Amino acid sequence: MIQKAAMMRKFMIAGNWKLHGSHAMIRQWLADFMALDTSIDALDVALCVPYVYLPMLSTNASKNILIGAQDVSAHDTGAHTGEVSAAMLQEVGARLVLIGHSERRQDHAESDELVRAKFKQALAQGLMPVVCVGESQQQRENNETFAVIERQLNAIIDLLNAANADQCILAYEPIWAIGTGLTASAEQAQEVHQFIRSQLAHKDVTMARQIRLLYGGSCKGSNAYELFSMPDVDGGLIGGASLKAEDFMAICHQANKLLDKTQSD
Numbered sequence: 001m002i003q004k005a006a007m008m009r010k011f012m013i014a015g016n017w018k019l020h021g022s023h024a025m026i027r028q029w030l031a032d033f034m035a036l037d038t039s040i041d042a043l044d045v046a047l048c049v050p051y052v053y054l055p056m057l058s059t060n061a062s063k064n065i066l067i068g069a070q071d072v073s074a075h076d077t078g079a080h081t082g083e084v085s086a087a088m089l090q091e092v093g094a095r096l097v098l099i100g101h102s103e104r105r106q107d108h109a110e111s112d113e114l115v116r117a118k119f120k121q122a123l124a125q126g127l128m129p130v131v132c133v134g135e136s137q138q139q140r141e142n143n144e145t146f147a148v149i150e151r152q153l154n155a156i157i158d159l160l161n162a163a164n165a166d167q168c169i170l171a172y173e174p175i176w177a178i179g180t181g182l183t184a185s186a187e188q189a190q191e192v193h194q195f196i197r198s199q200l201a202h203k204d205v206t207m208a209r210q211i212r213l214l215y216g217g218s219c220k221g222s223n224a225y226e227l228f229s230m231p232d233v234d235g236g237l238i239g240g241a242s243l244k245a246e247d248f249m250a251i252c253h254q255a256n257k258l259l260d261k262t263q264s265d
């Protein structure tokens with residue numbers, strides 16, 4: 001923690017609503033979130049929601065919640081039916097965007113090249129890209145975890161530098177832990193986060209120190225403290241537990257507790 005504080009990486013807690021939400025759910029979520037008394041001022045708190053709800057959330061959510069999308073087109077304009085560009089996301093209030101989530105890599109056969117192209121679009125429009133990497137159960141069992149992560153990182157690593165590192169986020173999401181209730185242990189998460197940071201450091205030590213690495217995969221109020229207390233874990237990307245304001249706030253609360261601890265260390 002002392003290390004994290006010294007480097008001044010601000011915790012980020014980002015929700016990923018996936019294919020969930022409705023106007024009624026959003027109204028309820030925002031009212032519930034407002035009614036909870038945990039302060040989020042010391043954190044970066046974000047919600048990545050289906051495209052169609054971006055305007056509603058960016059208008060109605062309190063200004064200290066960053067609103068984001070879950071995907072972006074690799075193109076800026078043209079004949080690409082069904083796509084949404086980074087400039088369009090900007091226009092409806094998105095500040096960040098998930099890129100290369102494993103559900104997109106799997107369900108839509110998104111390649112590392114496509115992830116790279118989307119990453120470039122996000123950067124060009126000033127959206128904060130949150131690039132997701134992670135191995136499957138099979139790959140972990142075959143001892144391929146580091147090779148898979150390295151390959152996924154290599155798709156974007158040359159685009160990262162000390163000047164943009166505080167505007168780029170990486171999320172380690174082991175596929176076997178997503179939505180399964182199986183969380184990576186804090187040590188498993190730290191091992192991979194440390195690996196990611198060391199890979200980045202080969203390119204640029206300053207960039208590697210600045211960039212925030214989130215953990216995602218069945219993260220909830222009951223395990224967030226342990227995960228976030230790891231030196232290279234700078235917050236979480238939260239699926240299921242972001243759908244209820246109370247559950248999401250419980251995770252923010254754990255991050256706050258760690259900040260309090262750091263200040264009193």
Ligand code: PGA
Pocket residue numbers: 016173177178179180181216217218219237238239240241
């Ligand atoms: P989960 O999802 O928290 O429901 O496991 C995380 C994610 O896919 O981003």
